[in-house]
Amino acid sequence: xxxxxxxxxxxxxxxxxVSATAELTxxxxxxxxxxxRELQRVLGLQLLTKDGRGVRLTATGRFLVAGSDTLIxxxxxxxxxxxxxxxxxxSRFGLGGFSTAAAQLLAPLAATLRSTRxxxxxxxxxxxxxxxxxxxxxxxxxxxxIVAMQSNTYGEDDPRFEQTVLLDDPLDVIIPADHPLASxxxxxxxxxxxxxxxxxxxxxxxxxxxxxxxxxxxxxxRIAHEAVEWETQIAxxxxxxxxxxxxxxxxxxxxxxxxxxxxxGKGKPARRIVAAVRRGSITSPxxxxxxxxxxxxxxxxxSARPEDDL
Amino acid sequence: xxxxxxxxxxxxxxxxxVSATAELTxxxxxxxxxxxRELQRVLGLQLLTKDGRGVRLTATGRFLVAGSDTLIxxxxxxxxxxxxxxxxxxSRFGLGGFSTAAAQLLAPLAATLRSTRxxxxxxxxxxxxxxxxxxxxxxxxxxxxIVAMQSNTYGEDDPRFEQTVLLDDPLDVIIPADHPLASxxxxxxxxxxxxxxxxxxxxxxxxxxxxxxxxxxxxxxRIAHEAVEWETQIAxxxxxxxxxxxxxxxxxxxxxxxxxxxxxGKGKPARRIVAAVRRGSITSPxxxxxxxxxxxxxxxxxSARPEDDL
DNA sequence: ATCGATCATGCATCTATTGTGCACGGTTAT
DNA sequence: ATAACCGTGCACAATAGATGCATGATCGAT
Numbered sequence: 001x002x003x004x005x006x007x008x009x010x011x012x013x014x015x016x017x018v019s020a021t022a023e024l025t026x027x028x029x030x031x032x033x034x035x036x037r038e039l040q041r042v043l044g045l046q047l048l049t050k051d052g053r054g055v056r057l058t059a060t061g062r063f064l065v066a067g068s069d070t071l072i073x074x075x076x077x078x079x080x081x082x083x084x085x086x087x088x089x090x091s092r093f094g095l096g097g098f099s100t101a102a103a104q105l106l107a108p109l110a111a112t113l114r115s116t117r118x119x120x121x122x123x124x125x126x127x128x129x130x131x132x133x134x135x136x137x138x139x140x141x142x143x144x145x146i147v148a149m150q151s152n153t154y155g156e157d158d159p160r161f162e163q164t165v166l167l168d169d170p171l172d173v174i175i176p177a178d179h180p181l182a183s184x185x186x187x188x189x190x191x192x193x194x195x196x197x198x199x200x201x202x203x204x205x206x207x208x209x210x211x212x213x214x215x216x217x218x219x220x221x222r223i224a225h226e227a228v229e230w231e232t233q234i235a236x237x238x239x240x241x242x243x244x245x246x247x248x249x250x251x252x253x254x255x256x257x258x259x260x261x262x263x264x265g266k267g268k269p270a271r272r273i274v275a276a277v278r279r280g281s282i283t284s285p286x287x288x289x290x291x292x293x294x295x296x297x298x299x300x301x302x303s304a305r306p307e308d309d310l
Numbered sequence: 311x312x313x314x315x316x317x318x319x320x321x322x323x324x325x326x327x328v329s330a331t332a333e334l335t336x337x338x339x340x341x342x343x344x345x346x347r348e349l350q351r352v353l354g355l356q357l358l359t360k361d362g363r364g365v366r367l368t369a370t371g372r373f374l375v376a377g378s379d380t381l382i383x384x385x386x387x388x389x390x391x392x393x394x395x396x397x398x399x400x401s402r403f404g405l406g407g408f409s410t411a412a413a414q415l416l417a418p419l420a421a422t423l424r425s426t427r428x429x430x431x432x433x434x435x436x437x438x439x440x441x442x443x444x445x446x447x448x449x450x451x452x453x454x455x456i457v458a459m460q461s462n463t464y465g466e467d468d469p470r471f472e473q474t475v476l477l478d479d480p481l482d483v484i485i486p487a488d489h490p491l492a493s494x495x496x497x498x499x500x501x502x503x504x505x506x507x508x509x510x511x512x513x514x515x516x517x518x519x520x521x522x523x524x525x526x527x528x529x530x531x532r533i534a535h536e537a538v539e540w541e542t543q544i545a546x547x548x549x550x551x552x553x554x555x556x557x558x559x560x561x562x563x564x565x566x567x568x569x570x571x572x573x574x575g576k577g578k579p580a581r582r583i584v585a586a587v588r589r590g591s592i593t594s595p596x597x598x599x600x601x602x603x604x605x606x607x608x609x610x611x612x613s614a615r616p617e618d619d620l
Numbered sequence: 621a622t623c624g625a626t627c628a629t630g631c632a633t634c635t636a637t638t639g640t641g642c643a644c645g646g647t648t649a650t
Numbered sequence: 651a652t653a654a655c656c657g658t659g660c661a662c663a664a665t666a667g668a669t670g671c672a673t674g675a676t677c678g679a680t
Contacts, residue, residue, distance in 0.1 A: 337639070
């Protein structure tokens with residue numbers, strides 16, 4: 001309902017370049033350029049200035065973008081209230097999420113929605129957390145499921161988003177099936193301190209989670225191997241190369257030679273899974289229903305494993 | 311910046327029929343119909359129902375329209391602030407007003423703006439007060455100058471408009487030049503109680519002003535003739551057919567055989583001239599400038615006449 | 621300093637949206 | 651019953667808007 005050109009401007013304010021804006025919004029760079037030019041013309045305002053080989057927001061532009069936060073939120077709020085009052089939902093619904101979250105939570109959600117609301121057009125986009133927020137601003141998606149990290153999570157008071165904790169996804173240990181501890185039901189990180197560890201590449205989303213878990217118990221683990229995907233990591237463990245941490249949400253499938261154990265003791269690492277929506281839209285019936293489904297699904301998976309796993 | 315289809319819906323909410331909405335917005339009825347249909351489709355909401363040979367807002371529709379008031383006001387407010395911050399003004403500016411107000415106040419304003427801001431596209435629409443408010447909602451005009459009446463003025467708290475009093479335009483008496491009182495500078499209504507009066511048709515905008523003036527002094531005037539335009543009324547007075555009331559803003563031009571006298575005594579009738587804008591836009595530089603010009607112009611005219619007149 | 625990469629924008633082209641005009645069906649009032 | 655009115659569907663036209671490529675400008679690296 002808000003002029004798409006203003007949305008484009010807001011996306012530009014986030015990413016700073018026309019090309020990136022084009023990529024995020026799904027337009028071509030020319031279209032973004034034309035839209036921004038047209039926006040300035042119709043408002044009679046100079047919003048952009050040349051800056052090197054790129055363009056940059058003017059003070060007026062920044063002012064407009066900042067002020068538009070409440071405008072967008074108000075619209076979302078109004079739309080949500082109208083949906084609720086009319087007992088109807090929108091025709092399109094975009095979901096975004098990262099890796100395991102997307103696979104384990106979003107896919108079932110999308111499937112459920114498709115069956116309960118056949119005429120609803122559901123679209124799922126896999127994207128990392130930062131991009132998810134961009135996609136929310138760009139209105140490509142309406143709901144994002146992300147792993148909360150200091151780097152990507154926004155404050156409670158961010159005027160653009162509203163976030164609700166879905167669950168704290170505990171990290172389990174995966175060890176080779178022939179490992180001495182494999183028959184145990186739970187372990188502590190201290191017991192595994194001297195093991196060779198398999199983790200993600202330093203700087204990746206989950207690596208900081210890994211280090212945080214061990215600094216909590218005062219142990220410095222030895223990193224033997226690095227993997228990018230969970231599947232790879234699991235395979236490494238299965239091959240006896242070491243042990244690793246695996247979020248409970250991540251499925252083991254029926255990997256041979258690998259056992260999942262719960263962690264006990266004072267170091268109980270977990271990653272926080274958060275749902276983010278555009279501010280104001282949280283009361284929308286479809287969002288509410290989706291959050292319920294996600295939460296139910298998440299709790300079921302977390303409480304079920306590892307007993308029922310494999 | 312707000313989707314024009316929502317504006318169309320808001321206009322429809324005011325006037326109730328597609329045809330009237332089309333006339334007000336400048337679209338064809340088919341276009342309005344298509345816009346409303348499209349709006350419902352994209353929102354996934356049913357906003358209209360068939361009602362006899364017309365259509366009517368659903369509860370959801372009314373809800374949406376009511377809620378959109380603040381949205382529009384927020385946008386106007388933001389735009390005004392951005393204009394102010396950027397020290398720039400919009401490229402188009404629509405003015406609306408009624409009869410003498412339009413002629414005496416808006417025309418000079420438009421002329422001034424045209425000269426001081428050559429690249430600003432100024433448009434003036436003559437329309438009665440009620441229509442002016444419709445045109446404001448339809449965003450055909452941005453500023454309206456109207457004569458305040460209980461019937462057309464809206465409360466201070468109306469979420470759609472903001473109104474500021476420009477001036478109280480006093481009513482003068484016009485009498486034939488050969489009338490015994492013609493050499494006087496001021497008269498009271500009581501002195502003219504027995505004169506044959508010339509007024510507007512009963513039920514017209516100014517007729518109630520006429521009656522209100524006399525009820526205030528407890529006199530029941532004899533209405534001899536009725537005219538629709540000021541010019542006609544002045545001609546009647548010039549022909550010696552009676553006396554009449556003329557707002558000071560209305561020019562006598564250099565009508566032969568007619569004299570304008572100020573009214574003294576406890577019955578000092580006046581009509582209130584009000585400027586109305588969409589809520590939120592009042593702080594816009596262009597609006598502020600226009601209000602200043604209008605006020606100055608109005609005060610000059612009111613204080614100058616009738617001495618400098620003819 | 622040169623070359624390549626990146627970025628924004630203008631232009632020609634095409635597409636798709638959107639408005640118009642007319643005709644039709646349904647409803648109300650005379 | 652007839653006429654007036656209202657809203658809507660359809661064919662057509664106009665306009666807005668997106669694309670892809672080319673261009674110019676800037677920055678970084680060799």
